Each structure stands twice: as structure tokens, then as C-alpha cells.
Amino acid sequence: MCKKRRNSIIPVSILGIVTIPAFLVITDAQASKKATFKIPKERKEITEPDKKTLEEEVQADKVGAEAEREEYSYDPTGKVDPFKSFIVVRRELEEKERERAKPKTYLETLDVSQLTLSAIVLSKKENWALFRDSKGDGHVIKVGTPVGNKGGHVIKILDKEVVVREYHLDIRGRERIAKDISIKLPSID
Secondary structure (H helix, E strand, O other): OHHHHHHHHHHHHHHHHHHHHHHHHHHHHHHHOOOOOOOOOOOOOOOHHHOOOHHHHHHHHHHHHHHHHHHOOOOOOOOOOOOOOHHHHHHHHHHHHHHHOOOOOHHHHOOHHHOEEEEEEOOOOOOEEEEEOOOOOEEEEOOOOEOOOOOOEEEEEOOOEEEEEEEEEOOOOOOEEEEEEEEEOOOOO
16 A cells, blocks of 8 residues: 555655746746836826916815815714713612602502502592501592502592502603503492
8 A cells, every 4th residue: 555655755845846946937038028018108298277286275174174064964863872871871860760659648658559448438529538558547538639650640549449540660761651540449348
């Protein structure tokens, strides 16, 4: 097996030894010849109307630069800042919401689920309802009374239920979504 390999390597190496100097001789012969090319120069004669003074060119450049500045202006209003973290934005919105919705009454510090409806009084002028909190204290309310820690208020007082509307922020924290919560009068069985 070694003999077969040697026999095939010998002709390849002889061929390489002969061809490499041949290429070197050819490239040396081509390199000795100098190639010269003449490139004709075009002369353009400037006529009188085409000549501009240096001052006119400078003024034209200034006018062009001002026109470029006036063409484009960026207005970021209503656009999301791509470099601001959405988590930071969400926290800022939550803080603003807390500051805006600071509780003024005791009913605004409680969650709507902590209140139970005890009684409803219906009249021609106004309807009244009695809520009891987890402590057992009673609170008389009417339509428009703020209730709950999510900025809710009473929108309807019906025969056997009171409807409270609360507002939640959407996922982005931009839009307020209204959610109606119905609190029913417990039935006596």
C-alpha cells in the first residue's frame, strides 16, 4: 500500500517542481515591460454667467442649511419613550393615582368587598342605603357617595341592590376602565 502511495506522489511532486518556476519566469517577463497610459484631461472653460463669487456661494449654503433645518421637526407628544422602562412608568402612574385618590372619608379606605348592604330606603326625592363595615359600624350613603379604595362611587340605588362603579387602569396604565359592582341586599329566609 505504501508503494502505491509513493508512486502517485512522485509524479505530482515532479509536476509541481516544473510548473512553479515556469510561472515565475512568465510573471518576471511581464513585469519587465512597462505599461504607460495617457489619460486625456478635459478642460472645461467657464463662461461669464456660470461664475459665482465666493460670497454668493456662502449665502447659498446658509440658505440651504436653514431650509434643511426647517423641513424636519420631531414632536414626541403622544409617543412612547423607547428608553424609559415600562416598569418605572407603571410605578409613576400608580403613585400619581394614589396621590390623586387619597381617601377623604372612612368609606374610601375600605374595599367594596368589606361592606355589606343592610337596608335600603326608597323615596320620591332620593334613595338611601345603609352599609355596614367589618367592624359593624353603619354608614348611610346616597347616589354619588364615594365608596371603596379604587375611586368608586355609588351610581344606582335600586329596590334590592346598590351599584358601585370603580375605575381600573388598563395594562399600559393609560386608560381608566369602569367596572360596575352590584351589592345585593341579603334575603331573609
